[in-house]
Amino acid sequence: MARIRKAAAIGGGVIGAGWVARLLLNGIDVSIFDPDPEAERKVSEVMKNARRAYKAMLPDGLPREGKLAFAGSIAEAVAGADFIQESVPERLDLKHKVLAEIDAHAAADAIIGSSTSGILPSEMQTAMNHPERLVVGHPFNPVYLLPLVEIVGGQQTSGEAVERARALYASIGMKPVVIRKEIEAFVGDRLLEALWREALWLIKDDITTVEELDDIMRYSFGIRWAQMGLFQVYRIAGGEAGMRHFMAQFGPCLSWPWTKLMDVPELTDELVDKIASQSDAQAHGLSIRELERIRDDNLVAIMEALSRQNRGKGWGAGALHKDYTRRLSKLAQKPTISKAAEKAKAAKARRKKG
């Protein structure tokens, strides 16, 4: 099975630190570069949450954690790494600069994944000497818990790199989905963006508050989508007549004059203020760290609940979770001494006996 031996993380924000946490908790050493003087503290905060979540997932013990090293440069961070994940801010010029530097110093066969949530890999790989090993590996927050990673190759990406990336992401418990055509924002963020834009209108026009809108989601289709996606859910909603019936019934709505759906709301200061203050009210005094812990507990509980469904085989993210935690448990039980040391020990025992 594919295995990451040593990883590098370039960028340690919410997403970068999430990658670091997933890798370390899989027992993989990580070298990180982030020029932010606060990076070490921020990464350690995310690690604290991640360790807590994995302890809940693995009550019998965690694998030995990988070692984390803070590098002074990109060159230093990528030295010796066979897997490099870039998670710097979403500016093409910055991506070019950072990827060129990674490219110059990384082993020629290292896989380079970019966490970009929207930029085309073809546009990012133009400044690289070995563009064939760059893929987009777009994760979802919190990266240490949510399994999805969208893999997108650019025009110069090799099919082999896509396959290796898929295997490497799967080896750390993720669900890789390869997107077959390169489009801005890929698939997940296209869907999120459509919903987000509509949500902004609903807040702007005072139809709901952010708390009411969130409740509308999490007491209805949110629960559905934790286990089946849009199409499977609608297949069932069609009842005995199935998908065709559903399409016939619901399809015509598409051209109804819900014009707001089609415009882009302007993010005025007024709208940002409204959302920020309604969001403060919705938090009911809980800090971001407290909300994070509640979220993580909930996510683990949902995946565990799904891991016991489908006659014990697990369903969706639950089936993956079952497999992932089983593998991590095995890794945790693995003796830390090497095979050679084990042999020597056995030989010594034989001598004593004899």
Next chain:
Amino acid sequence: MARIRKAAAIGGGVIGAGWVARLLLNGIDVSIFDPDPEAERKVSEVMKNARRAYKAMLPDGLPREGKLAFAGSIAEAVAGADFIQESVPERLDLKHKVLAEIDAHAAADAIIGSSTSGILPSEMQTAMNHPERLVVGHPFNPVYLLPLVEIVGGQQTSGEAVERARALYASIGMKPVVIRKEIEAFVGDRLLEALWREALWLIKDDITTVEELDDIMRYSFGIRWAQMGLFQVYRIAGGEAGMRHFMAQFGPCLSWPWTKLMDVPELTDELVDKIASQSDAQAHGLSIRELERIRDDNLVAIMEALSRQNRGKGWGAGALHKDYTRRLSKLAQKPTISKAAEKAKAAKARRKKG
């Protein structure tokens, strides 16, 4: 506490039958009218699933089920009902006809809820003599499990009716959210519609298959939205800097040229065929009934998992689930004999003893 004494259901499709199931399992008698000769069989199929799900929720026993009567007319169905739920197909002319008939025969103070997922209550209540008691009560499938109901009043709806509707829906374990302004498709379906339209483009353009798209949802933001909605999730994603930071970072994407988002895809036969056949493949041989049972098991398991979170107080739909199942358990333990009969029994026992 508000209580439905006798309910009527007009329409027994997937949604109507879901209402019937929720009401009966709450111990409420229901009279249903549906001209479909297959209605009785269809409703009993839904009841079978619902009973199964409630048994999983309430291992110590269910409340005594309400009685179901199939009425020969709307007039017969609504006689004596204090709560009437209309779930007929989404055509305004049909809604007018059915609501006029309900209105003519129902008690003047009965609450009338419409399951419409998009038509304005103001447009529906024009043909009624007592329009003040009509509200939209828009549920989500499966109605017997998903708690959300969007309540929307029309121009002629009284504030008192909205409040009574809220209390009655809450009394059968639901999460009522009152939408403060009347707009087509309300809130939930606005959000669903935005995402659905974008999904159709992604399938039409062969970016993904329906199975890949569903996986992208259920291994990422689907799990998140089962417990926190869009805004709370993004508040956390902003990290320590919170909501403002998130808006500043993600906001500009809104005006990027993702033009496809803004057009309506045409539902050609070709697109319908593609989706229907990809959906067949995705079902992996499972029938609609089998998929329904898997879905229901998953939904119950997720709500149960969430009911144990937040230091045992439950979180979101889980907190509601905890309260709902507790109330149903109490109802199940209620002796079915009357207080008078109980007294007489006790007196008899005393006589025997003495």
